[in-house]
Amino acid sequence: MKRVKSISFMLASLLLISVLLSACGQDTKKDAATESTPNETKQDVTIDPLGKFDPPIDLSAAKFITQDVVYPEGQSESNNAWESLYKEMGINLKYDWIVKGTDAQYFQKLNVSIASGEIPDVMMVNSSQLKQLVEADMLEDLTDVYAQYATPAVKGIFEKDPMALQSATFDGKLYAMPKTEPMIGAQTPVLWLRTDWLKAVNLTEPKTWDDVLKISKAFTTQDPDGNGKQDTFGVALSKEIINGYPAMNGLFNAYGAYPRIWKKDDAGNLVYGSIQPEMKAALAKLAEMYKSGELDQEFGVKDGSKVAESLVSDRVGMLFGPSWASQWPLQDNKKKNSKAEWGVYPIPSVNGGEATVQMPFGANFYFVVKKGYEHPEVVVKMANWFNEKLYGPTADYLKYGVDDKGITTAKFALIDMYSPDKDLKRAQNVAKALSNNDPSALNPEEKSTYDKILSFRQGGDLNFFGENLQSGPEGAMMVLQKLWDAGKVVSEGYGGAPTDTMGEKKATLDKMENEIFTKIVYGAASIDQFDKFVEDWKKLGGEQITQEVNEWNASQK
Structure with a gap:
């Protein structure tokens, strides 16, 4: 009798397990369906646009460094604040090659890579190369990962410069993250x-x-x-x-x-x-x-x-x-x-x-991902980190933007982009802070500019003569601001x-x-x-x- 009861109990248990597994299977299917649909609420909740990759991912890249880039003592192209951040965020980054020189030299080398069919996972391309790679079906479609992963700060850049995203869109699909610049101040x-x-x-x-x-x-x-x-x-x-x-x-x-x-x-x-x-x-x-x-x-x-x-x-x-x-x-x-x-x-x-x-146009260059790479969202997350570390709640501008010796550490980043009116806003805010003698409302970049201008104006530090002429109250950015306000910028x-x-x-x-x-x-x-x-x-x-x-x-x- 005990044996019969035991068998009955086992059968009941197996039946219950079967039901539970069936329910779990249905839930799994539902979750999978949810994960494959970009706009569903569940996926939005599970995605962390600033989160690290866990487990870490391998990423190959090509890098362009302008001739004027210098590194703080003890740092280099592969050992600096940005490289350390990428490692911390779960990216094992290796460079197939690096060009330090002119953009023409970089793009010439990239043309050789494209012709051979051997391209890195992530690279910067010009508009002609972007078109060529799209037509050759060599790039990942970034439409969904941009929609899912881009932070409001990054999306805000393209709301101010909508033509940038348009220029990277082919047949309704986004194939690149444009490298936007604060063009009103840059050119x-x-x-x-x-x-x-x-x-x-x-x-x-x-x-x-x-x-x-x-x-x-x-x-x-x-x-x-x-x-x-x-x-x-x-x-x-x-x-x-x-x-x-x-x-x-x-x-x-x-x-x-x-x-x-x-x-x-x-x-x-x-x-x-x-x-x-x-x-x-x-x-x-x-x-x-x-x-x-x-x-x-x-x-x-x-x-x-x-x-x-x-x-x-x-x-x-x-x-x-x-x-x-x-x-x-x-x-x-x-x-x-x-x-x-x-x-x-x-x-x-x-x-x-x-x-x-x-x-000029706000985006001459673009960041793209090789087709077949498992984590195309990496370029979006790198863009998120760039904006966060320079301007977000966890910003550390002296580490990731410009250090206290005037070295532009932001140039070490693999992926970078700026709001088109960033420099105008900085000049306006700095001028106001100088007038009120109150920098408390400035973001880290603005505070750095404020300090440099004070160093020149009060201490005569010629290392910041140019900073005062560019972003001071009587500087170039304020001249451009007046032209912008008057509708005299085309x-x-x-x-x-x-x-x-x-x-x-x-x-x-x-x-x-x-x-x-x-x-x-x-x-x-x-x-x-x-x-x-x-x-x-x-x-x-x-x-x-x-x-x-x-x-x-x-x-x-």
């Missing part, structure tokens, strides 16, 4: 002037375009450095006339010309700025200035570093450049010659008032992915553009060659690109 031009030279030649700060031209001529012919030699020239210029450093974008803007960007005309159509009639007038003026010695007679073979040497060595008195020019090379000029003084001004328009200046009008013809022809067209513009300025080609350039540009692919760009433009309405 939008202002006018820099040696104010000590202004006094030497008995001229006042420029209010009109004629004032600018008069100053340029005086800086060239009236011995502003007082050494008894005619060895100075008015305006700094490198071999990259457009979008280089220093470029002539600001001078072109003074004439109402907007090279290398797409801008809406009165009918709402997008037109290419480099082929508009205003460019011809600006180029004619540049050729005239070159002939009169106001430009370096060898600018066509000098890169930005060589031009910077001229600025540092008291040979140039005027620069059309971005806000950060104050920190390099103008700060080096001040440290070499303590009597050197620089002022920053809005660029006057040839038509009176202040010129409307151009702001941004790139095309925000789509590279069109088919762009992928095939843009590099050739850009090269042709730079070559003919250089020849015109040198006097090796007449100004009338501009009209021939416009015709050739249209025939060699520009007309088709214009059509494709405007098809995209029409689709946005």
